[in-house]
Amino acid sequence: MKFKQLVKSGLVLGLAATLVACSSEPGKDTGNTNGTTADTGDTIVLGALGPYDGDYSVYGIAVKNGIDLAISEYNEAGKTLLGKTIKLVTYDTKGDNTEATNAYNKLIDNDKAVAIVGGVLSGESTAVGSASQGIGTPILSPSATALAFTETGDNAFRGCFTDPIQAKMMAEFAYDTLGHKTAAVIYNTGSDYSDGLTENFKAAFEAKGGQVLGVEGYADGDKDFNSQLTKIKELNADVIYIPNYYQDIALIAKQARALGIESQFIGGDGWDGVLSVTDDASVLEGAVFCNHYSPDDANIIAWAEKYEAKYGIEPASFAFLGYDCANLMIQAIEEAGSTDSAAIVEALKNISFDGVLGHLEFDENGDPIKDLAYITIKDGKYTSYQK
Known part of the structure; x- marks a missing residue:
């Protein structure tokens, strides 16, 4: 069922994920498989931030693993983004809005990130969205559900439902x-x-x-x-x-x-x-x-098996959302043909993306137009009720 009209009328996540092993420590870079660094001019830096320690780390780590998997696959396939390898740099917000703003500033000032896939929580994402308004950095949160996040500016987008x-x-x-x-x-x-x-x-x-x-x-x-x-x-x-x-x-x-x-x-x-x-x-x-997905969908099952093989645990919705949002941002940069913030934002506004969770476009608020699934628990398992 499509929700374009509902979204445009101004009408989530919340989020569940499981604590998963991650391929890097918070504050370190991941997804760079050829050993180059941002200083060499051979990489394009994508930033991510979220709670990797504390009560909300189960969500932040799952999102980060999804992003890491997407970028690792891209680099390992021998692809290049505008002729360069993608480097992922992440910072731990500890679920704190001030920490999130500081992390954003580090990503932009020190790491020269061209776009941010994050934050994870609504509060930290809104803080980052507000901090970005002087620059217009493209920001795509996989999981910030509060309306206030995309209201911070036209450079803020979300991959989840409000x-x-x-x-x-x-x-x-x-x-x-x-x-x-x-x-x-x-x-x-x-x-x-x-x-x-x-x-x-x-x-x-x-x-x-x-x-x-x-x-x-x-x-x-x-x-x-x-x-x-x-x-x-x-x-x-x-x-x-x-x-x-x-x-x-x-x-x-x-x-x-x-x-x-x-x-x-x-x-x-x-x-x-x-x-x-x-x-x-x-x-x-x-x-x-x-x-965000039906557990018995063949594409979902195949992706979950791939994720579990890499991280040693089953994924939940945050990992799926992190993966799709990373690939969506990569597509936007490819279509922009530039790392210029305004060009990437314009590409995001006009994106037509097909990911593991299905088709996605954005409405005029930066909120997603996509499918929603209803899941029931039967005999101790998740089963699709209706999509």
Whole structure:
């Protein structure tokens, strides 16, 4: 299903990934297979930044591995970008906006990066987008879902869905396809991602005629959700929307079932990877979430096998997004025929890209026009529900 009209009307990720081995240390360069450096004039530097240490490192490392794989493949195939080898230089933001801005400045001033594939989190990406406005550096975030990111300037683009798009589509799917008329929500009050999805899901579900019977919040870092879930149980809602990241989801689902809650669980792309952290997949049986790809697609399976062979672990959505965004930026530079920022930005605006996740173009806001998939968990496995 195409979402061009929905995107243009102003309507994600969030993100799930698994901690993966990386081919370089944060702050080092990768993807340069012939040993040359930026100083020789034989390379074009692409920059990447994200949280490679700390609570959000699972997301940052997965994105970086995806970018690294794309650039490694490009160089190892003997290709050259405008006659030069691509060099990847990365910096660890630790999930901090100031660190992200400092990393951006290093990439531009010291490393002479011509474009940035990043950041990973919405906050750090927005900070970098704002810092770039004096220069107009082409910036493509694989995973920043907040609307504010692409609003920083016309040089900012994203490869993921915005929070409003994802929440709206899940609300309409729950009402129209799953047939649910009442809902409850449990969300992380300390997460912009979780808060944004909650707000937009509630608005869209009620616009369809559904009732959101209750919304329960919890603090970032909480592990015990029994108080919130006890209140939700009393509502007896048809469905419980859990717009969180997969570590929280695994705990919430287990505690909910232990309390006897039988409502169907639904969520966003932050669910991707939940099966890797649960110790009882049966509590997730029948759950449905929206994501960037269908797990039983032949191209997805083939790419996942390639990724696992290199990094020793299965990929989730962040790795796919990092890979496609790196290749998309390379295509834009090729089509621009130049490393001039304005030329690359113009090429991004007019891009027609086909990647492992499918076809992608950008709307006038720098947000993607692409497919969205609905995934269900059945017998302990991810299965396509509908695309």
